[in-house]
Amino acid sequence: MNPTRRLAAQVLAAALSATAFAAATPALGQPTAAPRAVTLLNVSYDPTREFYVDFNQAFAQYWKGKTGQEVSVKQSHGGSGKQARSIIDGIDADVATLALAWDTDALQSQANLIPKDWQKRLPHNASPYTSTIVLVVRRGNPKGIRDWDDLVKPGIKVITPNPKTSGGARWNYLAAWEFAKRKYGGDAKARDFVRQLYENVPVLDTGARGSSISFAQRNQGDVFISWENEAYLLEKEFGGKVDVVYPSISILAEPAVTLVDKNVDKKGTRAVAQAYLEYLYSDQGQDIAGKHFLRPTSPKAQAKYAKQFPKLNLFTVDQAFGGWTQAAKVHFADGGLFDEIYTRK
Numbered sequence: 001m002n003p004t005r006r007l008a009a010q011v012l013a014a015a016l017s018a019t020a021f022a023a024a025t026p027a028l029g030q031p032t033a034a035p036r037a038v039t040l041l042n043v044s045y046d047p048t049r050e051f052y053v054d055f056n057q058a059f060a061q062y063w064k065g066k067t068g069q070e071v072s073v074k075q076s077h078g079g080s081g082k083q084a085r086s087i088i089d090g091i092d093a094d095v096a097t098l099a100l101a102w103d104t105d106a107l108q109s110q111a112n113l114i115p116k117d118w119q120k121r122l123p124h125n126a127s128p129y130t131s132t133i134v135l136v137v138r139r140g141n142p143k144g145i146r147d148w149d150d151l152v153k154p155g156i157k158v159i160t161p162n163p164k165t166s167g168g169a170r171w172n173y174l175a176a177w178e179f180a181k182r183k184y185g186g187d188a189k190a191r192d193f194v195r196q197l198y199e200n201v202p203v204l205d206t207g208a209r210g211s212s213i214s215f216a217q218r219n220q221g222d223v224f225i226s227w228e229n230e231a232y233l234l235e236k237e238f239g240g241k242v243d244v245v246y247p248s249i250s251i252l253a254e255p256a257v258t259l260v261d262k263n264v265d266k267k268g269t270r271a272v273a274q275a276y277l278e279y280l281y282s283d284q285g286q287d288i289a290g291k292h293f294l295r296p297t298s299p300k301a302q303a304k305y306a307k308q309f310p311k312l313n314l315f316t317v318d319q320a321f322g323g324w325t326q327a328a329k330v331h332f333a334d335g336g337l338f339d340e341i342y343t344r345k
Contacts (some may be wrong), residue, residue, distance in 0.1 A: 137245055
C-alpha cells in the first residue's frame with residue numbers, strides 16, 4: 001500500500017473508532033443507562049408461597065435501591081421431593097429453597113448442579129429459618145387429640161401428605177417415629193406405631209398444601225399433621241374453624257437454600273441470586289420470616305417473635321436418625337420402611 005493510501009486508511013479507522021466510542025459512552029452530564037432487568041426463578045416447597053410473595057417484593061426494593069436494577073422473582077411450589085426432581089429434569093431454577101437438605105443434596109448427587117459443600121456457603125448450614133411439625137384439629141378439638149398417640153386410635157382420620165413426594169411428609173413421619181420409639185421402646189415398636197398411623201390416613205396428597213386443602217377446604221379428616229407456619233396460616237384463613245395442638249415432642253425442621261450453580265452461570269444471574277439468598281439472613285428477611293410463622297435464626301428476630309413460638313422439646317434428624325442420608329436410605333428409598341409399612345388393602 002502506498003503512503004497516501006495507508007494514511008487515508010489510518011484516518012478512516014480512527015474516525016470509526018471515535019464514532020463507536022461516542023456511541024457507547026454517554027454524553028457528559030447524561031445519566032448512564034439502567035442495568036437490564038433480571039428475572040429469577042425460585043423453586044420451593046409447598047407452604048412457603050405467602051412468605052416468598054412478601055420476601056420477593058422486599059428484596060426487589062432493596063436490590064433496586066442498591067444497584068438500580070429491576071428484579072422480579074417467579075415462584076414455583078409443590079412437594080419438595082417433586083420440586084427437586086423438576087430441577088434435576090431441567091427446570092431452570094436460579095435458587096432452590098426446598099424443605100430439607102436431602103432433597104437439595106439430590107441436585108448434586110443426581111445431576112451435579114451444585115457443589116457437594118453447598119451447605120457451607122451460607123450461615124446455619126444454609127438454613128435461614130426453621131420450623132417444626134404440629135397437629136391441626138377441628139375447632140374445640142372434638143376428638144380430644146393431644147399428642148401423637150391419639151393419631152393411632154380407631155376411627156381417627158389423619159391427613160398427611162406422601163413422604164415419597166413431600167418434604168413436609170418426611171418430617172411428619174420421622175417425628176411420629178421418634179415419638180413412638182422413645183415412648184414405647186425401640187424401632188420395632190416405632191414401626192408398628194407408624195403403620196397404625198398410616199392405616200388411619202384416608203388419602204396421601206403429593207404435597208403439604210394439597211393436604212392442607214383436603215383438611216381445611218374439603219373437610220377431610222380429624223387431624224392434619226402440619227408445618228407450624230402452615231398451621232397458623234390455616235388458623236388465620238379459617239378463623240374459628242381450626243385449632244393448633246403442640247405435641248409433647250416434635251422435630252426441628254431445617255429447610256435449606258442454595259444457588260443452582262449451573263443454571264445461574266448459564267443465565268448470568270449468579271450475583272443477584274446470591275444476594276437474594278443472603279437477604280434471607282438480613283434483618284428484614286428475618287422479620288418477614290417471623291411474620292409468616294417461620295422460626296427466624298437471628299437473635300434479634302427470635303426475641304421479637306418469641307411469644308408466638310412456644311418452647312418445645314425438639315430433636316434433630318442428626319440426633320435421632322444419623323442424618324438425612326441415613327434416614328432417607330432406611331425409611332424413604334424405594335423398598336425402604338415406608339414402602340413396607342404403607343399398603344392399601
